[in-house]
Amino acid sequence: MYIGVDLGGTKITAGLADKAGQILQKETVRTGQNVTEQLAELIQRLSAGQHITKIGLGVPGQVKDGQVFSMPNIPQLGGVNLWSALNKLYPADYTIENDANAAAMAELRYGAGRGCRNFIYVTISTGIGGGIIIDGKLYAGANGTAGEFGHVILLPDGPLCGCGNKGCWESLGSGTALAKMVAAKVESGEATRLKELAKADQLTAETVVEAAKQGDPTALELLDVNGYYNAIGLANLVNTFDPEMIIIGGGLSFNGDYFFQPLLKNLRMFRLFNPEHSIKILRAGCGRDAGLLGAVALVLP
Amino acid sequence: MYIGVDLGGTKITAGLADKAGQILQKETVRTGQNVTEQLAELIQRLSAGQHITKIGLGVPGQVKDGQVFSMPNIPQLGGVNLWSALNKLYPADYTIENDANAAAMAELRYGAGRGCRNFIYVTISTGIGGGIIIDGKLYAGANGTAGEFGHVILLPDGPLCGCGNKGCWESLGSGTALAKMVAAKVESGEATRLKELAKADQLTAETVVEAAKQGDPTALELLDVNGYYNAIGLANLVNTFDPEMIIIGGGLSFNGDYFFQPLLKNLRMFRLFNPEHSIKILRAGCGRDAGLLGAVALVLP
Numbered sequence: 001m002y003i004g005v006d007l008g009g010t011k012i013t014a015g016l017a018d019k020a021g022q023i024l025q026k027e028t029v030r031t032g033q034n035v036t037e038q039l040a041e042l043i044q045r046l047s048a049g050q051h052i053t054k055i056g057l058g059v060p061g062q063v064k065d066g067q068v069f070s071m072p073n074i075p076q077l078g079g080v081n082l083w084s085a086l087n088k089l090y091p092a093d094y095t096i097e098n099d100a101n102a103a104a105m106a107e108l109r110y111g112a113g114r115g116c117r118n119f120i121y122v123t124i125s126t127g128i129g130g131g132i133i134i135d136g137k138l139y140a141g142a143n144g145t146a147g148e149f150g151h152v153i154l155l156p157d158g159p160l161c162g163c164g165n166k167g168c169w170e171s172l173g174s175g176t177a178l179a180k181m182v183a184a185k186v187e188s189g190e191a192t193r194l195k196e197l198a199k200a201d202q203l204t205a206e207t208v209v210e211a212a213k214q215g216d217p218t219a220l221e222l223l224d225v226n227g228y229y230n231a232i233g234l235a236n237l238v239n240t241f242d243p244e245m246i247i248i249g250g251g252l253s254f255n256g257d258y259f260f261q262p263l264l265k266n267l268r269m270f271r272l273f274n275p276e277h278s279i280k281i282l283r284a285g286c287g288r289d290a291g292l293l294g295a296v297a298l299v300l301p
Numbered sequence: 302m303y304i305g306v307d308l309g310g311t312k313i314t315a316g317l318a319d320k321a322g323q324i325l326q327k328e329t330v331r332t333g334q335n336v337t338e339q340l341a342e343l344i345q346r347l348s349a350g351q352h353i354t355k356i357g358l359g360v361p362g363q364v365k366d367g368q369v370f371s372m373p374n375i376p377q378l379g380g381v382n383l384w385s386a387l388n389k390l391y392p393a394d395y396t397i398e399n400d401a402n403a404a405a406m407a408e409l410r411y412g413a414g415r416g417c418r419n420f421i422y423v424t425i426s427t428g429i430g431g432g433i434i435i436d437g438k439l440y441a442g443a444n445g446t447a448g449e450f451g452h453v454i455l456l457p458d459g460p461l462c463g464c465g466n467k468g469c470w471e472s473l474g475s476g477t478a479l480a481k482m483v484a485a486k487v488e489s490g491e492a493t494r495l496k497e498l499a500k501a502d503q504l505t506a507e508t509v510v511e512a513a514k515q516g517d518p519t520a521l522e523l524l525d526v527n528g529y530y531n532a533i534g535l536a537n538l539v540n541t542f543d544p545e546m547i548i549i550g551g552g553l554s555f556n557g558d559y560f561f562q563p564l565l566k567n568l569r570m571f572r573l574f575n576p577e578h579s580i581k582i583l584r585a586g587c588g589r590d591a592g593l594l595g596a597v598a599l600v601l602p
Contacts, residue, residue: 062574069576118443134435141543141575142419148540148574153533156456164572165536232454235466239449240541242442271465273363273449274442275370 003046003055004295005039006099007031009073014042016050017296021109026292035077040089047090054093056298057082058102058291064144066096072162095298097140100147102294103249103286104131105138109297111285112247120243121284122149123250124230124259128170132241150174154232172229175205175252181222182208192218209255226252227262234263235270238279249284304347304356305596306340307400308332310374315343317351318597322410327593336378341390348391355394357599358383359403359592365445367397373463396599398441401448403595404550404587405432406439410598412586413548421544422585423450424551425531425560429471433542451475455533473530476506476553482523483509493519510556527553528563535564536571539580550585 002021005014008031015026025046032038043055059082061071066083083094097105104121107113113121113133121131128150132139140146150170151163158167159177171177182203186195193216198207211219234246253259264281272279286293303322306315309332316327326347333339344356360383362372367384384395398406405422408414414422414434422432429451433440441447451471452464459468460478472478483504487496494517499508512520535547554560565582573580587594 142545146543242447244443
């Protein structure tokens with residue numbers, strides 16, 4: 001049996017899977033202060049009476065050989081050697097990987113990438129991240145930090161990104177970027193239904209999609225701008241990787257056509273260098289389960 | 302014995318190599334109208350009295366399984382199935398690959414990438430191109446067009462690129478882009494020695510380097526702008542691939558510190574996501590022989 005753990009900034013989900021990757025049992029807890037202890041306890045409960053071969057963890061940050069060196073949403077794990085810490089509490093065969101890389105593995109094993117040898121997975125959500133599948137395997141780079149597509153610079157004098165650079169893809173095309181654009185629009189006094197649709201006065205990406213469903217022109221325009229920047233990000237991936245396909249997941253992409261139509265319309269404006277001059281864009285097959293399935297996929301035979 | 306052929310827009314160089322990759326004999330001709338016949342004749346001459354195992358060709362364009370689908374500098378080969386055409390004239394075991402990919406193989410086998418498993422090669426010359434070495438092998442993508450780094454968009458409203466997109470890396474950081482910037486400066490009437498240094502009234506990248514050697518402030522500023530855009534291109538490669546190193550070749554890079562110092566200075570301004578927050582930048586080891594050595598490297602055991 002195998003265990004997968006999806007560690008997030010707000011919750012931790014762990015699941016027990018058989019060697020076919022079927023999830024037999026799962027459990028979710030809120031992320032607390034003592035994350036390592038929480039992880040070990042979850043794993044111990046799921047392991048009860050089972051022979052556990054391997055344990056996969058998908059984590060929201062950057063790890064190298066189990067050593068965390070950047071995890072902005074779970075700062076209490078910064079600098080921790082998670083691999084050693086877990087092995088002290090519950091010795092086992094752990095594989096620890098960035099969550100977007102794990103989600104790419106989930107798509108390869110369970111999702112839209114089944115049977116495909118070379119594809120790029122992009123998650124467009126609060127942030128933007130990705131995973132690279134080359135020759136049927138995860139390519140994580142020399143230090144495990146390949147696929148940080150959200151921090152590819154698309155507009156050198158663009159908005160300041162959380163990372164310190166300006167005009168990163170994440171600062172232009174993410175759900176957070178969309179929310180910032182809508183706030184600026186409302187502030188500028190433009191006539192739009194966006195303000196009245198805001199829940200608890202919070203203008204979010206969901207507000208924009210809700211207004212777009214009602215035909216609000218400002219919302220439709222903002223989704224087009226979002227699609228424009230995401231199209232540039234994808235065009236760059238095509239000319240860099242020449243993949244068989246690009247698979248898109250993450251919260252913002254779950255808005256279906258409201259997200260994908262402006263993206264695909266804009267993507268057609270750019271020259272792509274593969275022989276077809278176009279690229280297969282697929283919606284992620286694992287949806288909101290990508291995290292857990294990815295963690296399991298990291299360790300399946 | 303092996304044969305490598307470096308096909309360029311102005312000349313063709315072919316060489317005979319032993320299985321250690323040593324070039325034993327080479328020959329160069331000007332590229333004419335009947336390129337396929339020229340290639341076959343060169344190969345035939347070099348093969349005389351030898352047992353040829355494999356023949357590698359590096360070509361300035363995009364090929365898939367020997368079929369040329371884009372070769373702007375040798376338009377007479379556009380649409381030609383070079384593999385079939387060569388096999389008709391001189392049957393052999395041919396490997397045909399994009400020249401920047403071949404140069405990346407040359408760096409792996411003979412140059413700055415020896416012993417390295419994961420690196421990115423970038424050529425910065427008239428245009429900008431690249432090759433991707435992953436796990437000690439060339440990664441050419443699903444159709445052989447991976448590594449078109451010159452057409453990654455860095456500035457969506459930037460200068461029009463030959464490919465039709467705007468603000469491609471090539472349109473900002475190549476030798477051609479530098480020559481265009483200097484022409485605009487001179488036209489604007491800025492006090493600079495650039496105009497008098499121009500040979501036959503041609504303002505080129507070399508003119509800029511020549512003026513920089515004499516301390517011309519405009520030339521130094523232009524090299525800094527060039528370094529800025531090339532630094533963005535490289536930062537994006539680091540955050541995309543997390544390579545062990547980036548190797549830089551191509552004509553513009555042969556200007557040594559005049560090229561590399563502004564590049565490295567600018568690169569330090571960007572956040573890189575690997576644990577070291579820096580990247581090893583190496584100068585190509587194969588220099589102007591990269592083409593021929595790369596063609597041989599494509600087929601060596």
